[in-house]
Structures are given as structure tokens and as C-alpha cells.
Amino acid sequence: MSRTLVAGxxxxxxxxxxxxxxxxxxxxVRFGKATHPKGTSVNPQAWWDAFLHACEEAGGLDDVSALSxxxxxxxxxxxxxxxxxxxxxxxxxxxxxxxNADRLIEELxxxxxxxxDAEGQQxxxxxxxxxxxxxxxxxxxxxxxxxxLTKVDWVARNEADNAGRIxxxxxxxxxxxxxxxxxxxxxxxxxHLDALFTDRSDASGTAYFDSSKNEYRRDxxxxxxxxxxxxxxxxxxxxxxxxxPIADPKIAGKNVPGGCVIxxxxxxxxxxxxxxxxxxxxxxxxxxxxxxxxxxSPVPAYDMSTAVTGFADATGHWLPLACTIxxxxxxxxxxxLLEVDYxxxxxxxxxxxxxxxxxxxxxxxxxxxxxxxxQARGSLHGLSIENATRANIARAFVEALLCSQxxxxxxxxxxxxxxxxxxxxxxxxxxxxxRNYAPQILGHDVLLPRxxxxxxxxxxxxxxxxxxxxxxxxxxxxxxxxxLSGAADEQVYEQYAHWRG
Numbered sequence: 001m002s003r004t005l006v007a008g009x010x011x012x013x014x015x016x017x018x019x020x021x022x023x024x025x026x027x028x029v030r031f032g033k034a035t036h037p038k039g040t041s042v043n044p045q046a047w048w049d050a051f052l053h054a055c056e057e058a059g060g061l062d063d064v065s066a067l068s069x070x071x072x073x074x075x076x077x078x079x080x081x082x083x084x085x086x087x088x089x090x091x092x093x094x095x096x097x098x099x100n101a102d103r104l105i106e107e108l109x110x111x112x113x114x115x116x117d118a119e120g121q122q123x124x125x126x127x128x129x130x131x132x133x134x135x136x137x138x139x140x141x142x143x144x145x146x147x148x149l150t151k152v153d154w155v156a157r158n159e160a161d162n163a164g165r166i167x168x169x170x171x172x173x174x175x176x177x178x179x180x181x182x183x184x185x186x187x188x189x190x191x192h193l194d195a196l197f198t199d200r201s202d203a204s205g206t207a208y209f210d211s212s213k214n215e216y217r218r219d220x221x222x223x224x225x226x227x228x229x230x231x232x233x234x235x236x237x238x239x240x241x242x243x244x245p246i247a248d249p250k251i252a253g254k255n256v257p258g259g260c261v262i263x264x265x266x267x268x269x270x271x272x273x274x275x276x277x278x279x280x281x282x283x284x285x286x287x288x289x290x291x292x293x294x295x296x297s298p299v300p301a302y303d304m305s306t307a308v309t310g311f312a313d314a315t316g317h318w319l320p321l322a323c324t325i326x327x328x329x330x331x332x333x334x335x336x337l338l339e340v341d342y343x344x345x346x347x348x349x350x351x352x353x354x355x356x357x358x359x360x361x362x363x364x365x366x367x368x369x370x371x372x373x374x375q376a377r378g379s380l381h382g383l384s385i386e387n388a389t390r391a392n393i394a395r396a397f398v399e400a401l402l403c404s405q406x407x408x409x410x411x412x413x414x415x416x417x418x419x420x421x422x423x424x425x426x427x428x429x430x431x432x433x434x435r436n437y438a439p440q441i442l443g444h445d446v447l448l449p450r451x452x453x454x455x456x457x458x459x460x461x462x463x464x465x466x467x468x469x470x471x472x473x474x475x476x477x478x479x480x481x482x483x484l485s486g487a488a489d490e491q492v493y494e495q496y497a498h499w500r501g
Contacts, residue, residue: 008460016050019456026476032057040094061252066463068263070271071173076151083191097150098374101143105131140310149207153224168233182248196235201270211312238264275458281420287428291327293408322408328428334397346433348394357387361400403496439486
């Protein structure tokens with residue numbers, strides 16, 4: 001008996017991965033991968049080329065019945081009336097729009113009372129905090145440089161000609177799904193911009209979508225684009241397991257009766273949560289290019305301190321999330337500085353005591369999102385003649401990575417999330433040093449799922465879900481390799497918090 005195959009696609013900052021999967025069991029059948037160019041602004045054509053290469057490496061998608069795309073969040077893709085990309089996409093880690101985030105906050109905060117305010121709503125007297133709070137109440141998150149709307153505002157104020165050509169705005173996973181459906185740049189005829197679609201998890205990271213009402217806020221988009229915001233095409237938002245279009249048979253499903261269904265897809269964090277089969281109360285900490293702590297919540301999260309973003313998940317719940325720009329690259333910086341490999345960093349760190357004899361790294365190498373310090377840079381503190389050793393430097397780098405994620409964890413717990421389980425994933429979780437020190441610094445036992453491509457698995461699980469018409473996604477096993485335990489060492493985090501300020 002032949003089995004039904006689905007494909008999960010992870011179009012991340014660094015690469016495109018294609019995981020062909022058995023729809024019933026979640027078993028890996030084939031896999032392909034291709035790299036993306038480096039940088040914070042990228043021509044989306046590079047994503048398409050990488051997708052095609054990864055598909056070829058995975059043995060093609062001719063026998064796949066459904067697919068789903070999980071993508072890096074927030075990236076701004078602008079299309080003109082012909083469906084052509086207007087300019088390079090500005091990615092989530094591009095911080096040039098930090099002043100635009102400030103402007104958008106100022107715009108909502110300048111008046112003490114507005115029609116946006118609910119009756120009896122108590123907001124801050126400080127206009128900046130008041131503006132941030134209005135944004136949180138409107139869309140779950142206050143603008144920072146990573147969110148899509150700030151990038152649209154930057155284009156509107158710095159590239160007027162490009163802004164005037166905008167016919168549609170979409171996100172990386174939206175654009176790739178649209179291309180897989182057979183659409184794209186046309187010189188003549190209809191580019192089918194109306195066929196663009198997304199899901200609520202990715203839309204919730206734009207700052208112009210309200211996931212509690214599942215509707216776009218064009219009034220907020222108008223803060224960047226003015227009256228033109230009313231006519232810009234925005235992707236249709238599909239429900240968590242709603243079927244999208246059929247893929248172009250030249251791309252996928254050629255040998256499947258009825259073709260290959262394209263699922264809604266989603267943001268990478270929501271897809272990873274789906275791949276981990278996370279439930280309400282679970283918190284994942286992902287150490288990839290960025291560091292992300294995310295929890296599953298049955299209700300929208302409104303963090304009036306504005307540190308936690310109130311995104312949606314891929315199942316109909318919400319995904320309060322705190323994200324750092326600087327994730328596992330902190331370990332890369334340690335490798336470069338100390339001229340050793342990852343094992344060498346771990347071996348050096350093991351030679352130092354907890355707290356690195358007072359040496360502390362604040363790892364904001366490329367600015368930071370949590371806390372929101374886009375202009376910050378990394379800094380070492382507490383150095384003396386006695387403690388300036390390679391071992392202490394290595395230990396400080398590893399502890400900084402974990403302490404930055406402890407910051408995120410504490411913010412999520414502050415919203416009332418009582419951690420049921422903490423799961424540690426991502427490339428940084430492979431580090432033996434990270435594994436050794438995680439329970440002590442995070443203050444909890446930590447579950448270590450088997451290293452795998454959880455964004456691609458989550459996308460594949462969603463693809464299988466759309467084929468079943470069931471109320472819940474299929475139950476696929478998640479292999480927990482190890483439970484990391486150890487006594488909490490609050491001194492390390494307190495030392496970090498002192499220097500972080």
C-alpha cells in the first residue's frame with residue numbers, strides 16, 4: 001500500500017530546507033537543503049533558487065500530496081502591479097528602521113486620549129510608553145526595527161519612487177507559497193496578486209494585523225503609506241488548517257491525483273512549536289541565528305511593558321514571544337575571538353568557574369531587540385589582570401547566551417505563564433557547554449529534543465493536517481533525548497543583570 005507524502009519547507013534566514021515526510025507517522029523520507037545569501041537585505045529570487053535546489057536535492061516533489069512553507073518572520077517583500085519585486089527584501093534583522101519604529105510609537109502616543117482607547121483604559125502619562133501601550137492593545141506588539149511595518153515606513157520616507165510602486169506587501173513565506181502556486185512577475189496580464197495568502201502566525205508579526213480579531217489594521221498601515229494603504233493588496237489570512245491553492249504541477253504534485261495542496265504555512269517560530277507538538281504551558285527556547293523564547297497561550301498576550309510580542313501560533317492559540325537578535329552567533333564570536341572550534345569553546349569554558357570570576361559579556365553585537373537597543377554593541381565587563389583568561393572569556397560568552405535567554409524567559413513568566421516544560425532547540429543547543437549550564441542559568445530542568453529540523457517538521461505536520469480535515473493536527477512523536485538538570489545558580493544571572501542594566 002502506497003503511503004501519502006507531504007513536504008515541510010523551512011525558508012529561514014540562512015537556508016532553505018525541504019523535508020519530505022510520511023503524512024501518517026511523521027517519518028523522514030527525503031531531505032534537501034540549499035543556502036541563502038548572507039546579509040540583512042536579500043533579493044527574494046535567491047530564496048526561489050534555493051528552494052528549487054533544495055527540492056532537487058530532496059528528490060523532487062512530484063509525489064507530494066500537500067506542502068507547507070515555514071518562513072523567517074517580518075521580512076518585507078514589496079511587489080509592483082506586475083508582481084515583480086520592487087527592491088531587495090528587508091529582513092527581520094535589518095535595523096535601519098529603528099528610527100521609524102520610534103516615529104510610529106510617537107505617532108500613537110502624542111495625544112493623551114484617542115478614539116482607539118477603550119472606555120476607562122488606563123495608559124501611561126509618558127507619551128512614549130503610552131504610544132507603545134496603544135500598539136500592544138491594537139496588534140499585540142509595539143514597533144521595533146524587526147517588525148514589517150517599520151520597514152514599510154522606512155521605504156516610504158527614504159525611497160519615494162519605490163513606495164509609489166507598491167501594489168502588494170507580503171512576507172517571505174507568503175511570497176514563496178505564491179510562487180509555488182505558479183504565480184510571479186508577468187510583463188503582460190494579471191499577476192494574480194489576489195492569490196497571495198498567509199496565516200495568522202506570520203501576519204501577527206507585521207504590526208498591522210490584529211490576531212485577536214483576525215483582521216488587518218489598514219489604519220495603522222496608513223501611518224506609513226497614507227491613503228495608499230487602502231489600496232495595497234495584503235495576503236488573505238487562512239485559518240490554521242484551511243486549504244490553500246494547488247501547487248503548480250511543474251513544482252509539486254505532478255503524480256498525485258488532484259495535485260499538491262498548499263497549506264497556510266506560517267512564521268518560523270509557530271512552525272517550530274507545531275513541530276515540537278507544544279501544548280499550553282510549554283516554553284521553547286530556540287538558539288538559532290536569533291534567540292527565541294516562546295510559549296503557547298490560550299489567550300492573547302498583551303504585555304503593557306511592551307517587551308514581549310503577542311504573536312499568534314499555528315493552531316488557533318497565541319505565541320507570546322521574546323526574541324533576541326543575537327543567538328548562537330555569540331558562540332561563533334567566541335570561536336573567532338579565541339581561535340578555537342565549538343568543542344574548544346566548551347573545553348575552555350569548563351576550565352572556568354561559574355560566573356567566570358566576575359567577567360560578564362553583554363552580547364549585543366548587532367544591536368538588540370530584547371531589550372530594545374538597536375544601536376548597542378557587545379561589551380565585556382569586570383575584567384581585571386587576574387581574571388583576563390581565555391577560559392573566563394569562553395565561559396562569559398556561553399553564560400551571556402543563556403542569560404540573554406533567561407531575560408526572555410522571565411518576561412514570558414511575568415505574563416502569568418507557568419512553565420510546564422522548557423524545551424531547548426536550535427543549533428546552539430548542540431553545544432555541550434550550553435547543555436551543561438542551561439539548567440543552572442535558566443533555573444529549570446530543560447528538555448532536550450533530538451536535534452532536528454523542527455520548523456520543517458512543523459510545516460510538514462501542518463501539510464498533513466490540511467489533508468485530514470480533523471480538528472487537531474496529527475499526532476507525531478517527538479523524541480526527547482535527555483532531561484538536563486542541575487541546581488539553579490542565581491549569582492550568574494544577577495551578575496549579568498547588573499552589567500546589562
